Amino acid sequence: MLCALCITTLRSGCDGQHHKTFSDLQNAAKSGCKICWEVEQRVRVIMKKFATPDSPPSKINCQFAWEYSDRSQQMVFKFDELDYGVYFTLSALKDKKAGDDIHEVISKAKQDIEIDPSKVRDHGKKPEFATSTGDPAVIEMAKKWLTSCQKDHKGCGIINPNFYPKRLLDLSHDVPSLIETRHHKLRDHYATLSHCWGRNEFFTLTKNNLDDLIVGIPLEKLPKSFQNAITICKRLEIPYLWIDSLCIIQSNEKVNEDWLEHARTMSDIYKNCLLNIAIDRASNPFEGAFAERPPGALGSCFALVGRRRRDRDMRPKLGDWRTWKCCKNWLNLSVEKNPVYCQISGECDWIDSVGEMPLSSRAWVFQERFLSPRALHFGTDRIFWECRSITRSEGSVAKDQKINESSIFETSEKGMxxxxxxxxxxxxxxxxxxxxxxxxxxxxxxxxxxxxxxxxxxxxxxxxxxxxxxxxxxxxxxxxxxxxxxxxxxxxxxxxxxxxxxxxxxxxxxxxxxxxxxxxxxxxxxxxxxxxxxxxxxxxxxxxxxxxxxxxxxxxxxxxxxxxxxxxxxxxxxxxxxxxxxxxxxxxxxxxxxxxxxxxxxxxxxxxxxxxxxxxxxxxxxxxxxxxxxxxxxxxxxxxxxxxxxxxxxxxxxxxxxxxxxxxxxxxxxxxxxxxx
Incomplete structure (x- = not known):
């Protein structure tokens, strides 16, 4: 799904300013335009990075560039003079796929462009993905990833089945409860939670409420992220969950013996978990793990794209061709008459949804990610999978990225x-x-x-x-x-x-x-x-x-x-x-x-x-x-x-x-x- 402006821009292949205002971009994104949605998400990350939540870029420019491959090019969005942007790969297809009549779509877009460039028409397509990362279908996808990893990835399953943290949350009943693992014979796996604490106080384990939590923990007392994590574990059929603030006694004492004891075993806690649930998008536990997204934002997208004639003599030197200044002359080439039917895929959203999110900025999380055999990330608009063998992204048209490692460290043939x-x-x-x-x-x-x-x-x-x-x-x-x-x-x-x-x-x-x-x-x-x-x-x-x-x-x-x-x-x-x-x-x-x-x-x-x-x-x-x-x-x-x-x-x-x-x-x-x- 694309807005009228993106459809006509792709069809003409012309460089220039995109939506005139940030508000127009937001309207198109909320309506389900895949391109505008990813551009808006990137803008929000940049605004947060520079602490300017109320100062979006005044101008977003769109330009096209050929890649080295003869059958693909790029659609590039740049924000004012900032050295940031969003790249979309436009992969040419030999045959038009069955579905909407592309010429009818373009005709309607031409009518909308003068009245409402942000308008996104529903051309009879059904959304390919749920509108929330908390949808049962999304968690079911994560469950398949987990099952596949356990079955096929030998290097990801090296954990000690006899190790359990001192305390765990038991999720086998309607109301979760805290258990002292030394008093129970456990056989099932447990998950861990990575989250940002934030500045505001929330419900934690103390010496005073330890006995109460063993009896049961009312869900309404827990912040949203903890409630979401419990829901995720239940849907993944993981009966136990370890959350630092609920499994380690919190106190203002200068020396907290329980905290020191857990610090000694922190390596084992994360190394031996079945899965680490990472709530990357939230800066505090009240924001929750689940994110909403418009229908069609992650789905496949196809359009007619004006094809540019590539002049190799004008190509910037190798190593500089992607830079903004070096691309200017190369981008300004004539457009061929016949457009090409292309599949549109956005850049990997890992940086936006994981790398530059609040959780990745926290030092404590460094060792949590480093040691966990596998992690399920909840980002700005989708979920990500990360284990010692592959990485996966919900909605990605690219193949799984293989890591080809059996452990975090490996000895080479030279002995180094x-x-x-x-x-x-x-x-x-x-x-x-x-x-x-x-x-x-x-x-x-x-x-x-x-x-x-x-x-x-x-x-x-x-x-x-x-x-x-x-x-x-x-x-x-x-x-x-x-x-x-x-x-x-x-x-x-x-x-x-x-x-x-x-x-x-x-x-x-x-x-x-x-x-x-x-x-x-x-x-x-x-x-x-x-x-x-x-x-x-x-x-x-x-x-x-x-x-x-x-x-x-x-x-x-x-x-x-x-x-x-x-x-x-x-x-x-x-x-x-x-x-x-x-x-x-x-x-x-x-x-x-x-x-x-x-x-x-x-x-x-x-x-x-x-x-x-x-x-x-x-x-x-x-x-x-x-x-x-x-x-x-x-x-x-x-x-x-x-x-x-x-x-x-x-x-x-x-x-x-x-x-x-x-x-x-x-x-x-x-x-x-x-x-x-």
Whole structure:
């Protein structure tokens, strides 16, 4: 189903502005126009991303472009000057399928275009999909996906049938109840729920109501998302459900023993569930899992499309052809007279319905998705399936995307451990160390409400699984086998200004977990490409955990004993800054005993090291004496004293400028053993 404007635009193949107002686009979308619906959904995601819910784009342009295939082209919608858009693939068909008379449809659209361009006529087609993701037919489709996965995907069913969480919701009766699993002999599977908590209070498990919940939980007390999750489980014939807020005792106590106990087994809880139900669309549990959509929004769509004559000489260079500016000249080609009958399919809605939804922004959800053998996602307008073998989308005309993995990690023929997680399909590394940095950066880009308590523990289950496969010891966010190299980390540049150093302690300064920003290593390949290696040595690491039974969780304190070369340095209030061409604003400083790297009168007279603070600490430490502790011959940690002798805290990185080699100026760096806290 298409609106009058989309039908005539496709028929003419002409570039130009789409609906004149956002209101017209909304009207067409609500009436069932497949194209307008997907465009509106994308606009809403962008508006939410930029926190402009009341400021939709003033202009939406439509243009056409040929793909490399001779039998398909693209319909592209761009929003104002934003670098965002929606792509529709127009696949040419040899024979017109039986159904509506296409010429009659076009004739009616020409009549409507002058009066109501947003009008969508019902040409006798019956909607192919239900108008809500909560419809029994939709859940029945999900049930078939689940059955197929259990039957055909060997790598997705490796779970421990004897493991159960401490508590579960029993859904076998009309009224759900909480059960202590140690008192029951369970044989069936259980599901888990991933959801956003939001800011408003809702019904949870406490010490005071524990006995009441064991008797029964009135559904009206539960928020909408929990009610929907119970409905989903019953339709999928899953008798038990684990919801964190109803299965873990919630309290304001400084140390919640029940919460700490569950934190130790969080990896097992998600690894051994039959299915993880992810309510991606909702920012709080009151919004619910189910979404409404107009009839025909997900169904197949066919139309006559004006065919463009492709001029290969005008095609942009490979790698740039999809960019907006490079496509402008190429798009403005003449239209051939005879239109082509095409099937219209929208772009994969995974980004809009899952990747950029509220749930994906939460840090706790990272390990839930990472560990669950399979997940059922409830997005903006459809459901998605994700397991360790394939991904599926409701309404998608494309074939299932195969992942071809039997486990999250797999050993290659060369003996190197490689990461083939479905969550990160674009990153293929030869070394698990590099993959660990990707996991850390991805996790750090997400939001934690209480990072001082959750920074490490919300990532603990991932760390535990990686440690098993690496056969290395995990220490407060890092692995011993990667030290001292991985001490050379710095937060993501775009996060530096946004995330000041936390007021409350959450991890040692030498760990990325001490900050709330995506961390990455500046020299992640040093160990492998420089045979001389590091010039510092780790002598010991002492960590005190909040829960001594869980060394993956919260850290009370952590001290790193390290031996190496250190020199005092100072960056002044009049420090020289320069841009390295990558958007990095470097601060330069000087180490006493090393002469200037440039002659007097030049731009960088005097300073001979470059500094990259962890956060904007130049305002705090400017003019104070710091120290540069070298990890490798030309780069190291920028430290500041904490009071006791030889006890420091990391505040950034320092790099010897070109010409200031350690070999020439070794006397400026003393060999000492220090502590970094």
């Amino acid at each position: 451990i490689t990461h083939k997680s479905r969550r990160f399909p674009y990153f293929q590394y030869e070394c698990l160390r590099n993959e660990w940095l990707i996991l850390v950066g991805n996790y750090n880009s997400r939001i934690l409400t209480m990072p001082e308590k959750d920074k490490l523990i919300a990532f603990a289950a991932v760390a535990q699984e990686v440690e098993k496969r690496r056969e290395d010891e995990y220490v407060a966010g890092l692995f011993k086998g990667d030290l001292p190299y991985d001490l050379i980390w710095t937060p993501s540049l775009h996060k530096t200004l946004e995330c000041p150093r936390p007021a409350k302690y959450q991890a040692p300064s030498w760990s990325w977990a001490c900050l709330n920003a995506g961390a990455f290593s500046t020299r992640s390949d040093w160990k492998w490409s420089h045979p001389e290696g590091a010039i510092s040595e780790i002598l010991g690491i002492n960590i005190k955990y909040v829960d001594e039974k869980n060394r993956y969780g919260m850290v009370e304190s952590g001290t790193l004993h390290i031996k190496g070369r250190i020199a005092p340095c100072t960056w002044n209030k009049n420090e020289v800054r320069h841009d390295d061409g990558r958007g990095t604003d470097w601060i330069t400083a000087r180490v006493p005993g090393i002469p200037p790297t440039q002659p007097p009168g030049t731009e960088f007279e005097g300073p001979n090291i470059e500094i990259l603070p962890d956060v904007e600490e130049d305002k705090v430490f400017s003019g104070r004496e710091c120290a540069l502790f070298l990890i490798t011959p030309d780069e190291g940690l920028l430290l500041v004293g904490t009071g006791p002798k030889d006890v420091y805290r990391k505040i950034g990185l320092g790099f010897l400028r070109q010409g200031c080699t350690l070999e020439r100026y070794a006397e400026a760096f003393q060999e000492r053993t220090i502590e970094i806290i």
